[in-house]
Amino acid sequence: MNHKPQSCPNCGAEDIIKHGKTSTGKQRYLCQNPKCYVSTFIVDYSYNGSNAYVKRQIIDLAQSGRNVREIKNMLKVSEWVVIDTIRRHESPYY
Ligand SMILES: [Zn+2]
Structure with missing residues (x-):
């Protein structure tokens, strides 16, 4: 559960930093790309979005x-x- 993503899932920028945890303990990341509209995202390998x-x-x-x-x-x-x-x-x- 400690995988660091390679890049922002939205814009693909590799300039991402850890940005605290969610209320459920998931790692939140902050995209450093100023043009990225997501800015923060959570990498959760248990999510079923690929389903x-x-x-x-x-x-x-x-x-x-x-x-x-x-x-x-x-x-x-x-x-x-x-x-x-x-x-x-x-x-x-x-
Ligand atoms: Zn981004």
Whole structure:
């Protein structure tokens, strides 16, 4: 559980630093790229964002008008997973 990510999952910048822990004890990182809109992110290898079923749910929720924060809370995935999934789907709602 101590893996340091190679780069920011959003912008790909390798300039990332540790940025405290979440309330559930997960390591939070801060992206140093000033143009990155995520800025902080959590690397959680237990998250199920790579699961096709979850991605399907993210898209369905987005298309029914839910915002990123709502989807994140409903599916218990990282915010960047929601953003990335929607963006990859090229949803008109994003
Ligand atoms: Zn970044």
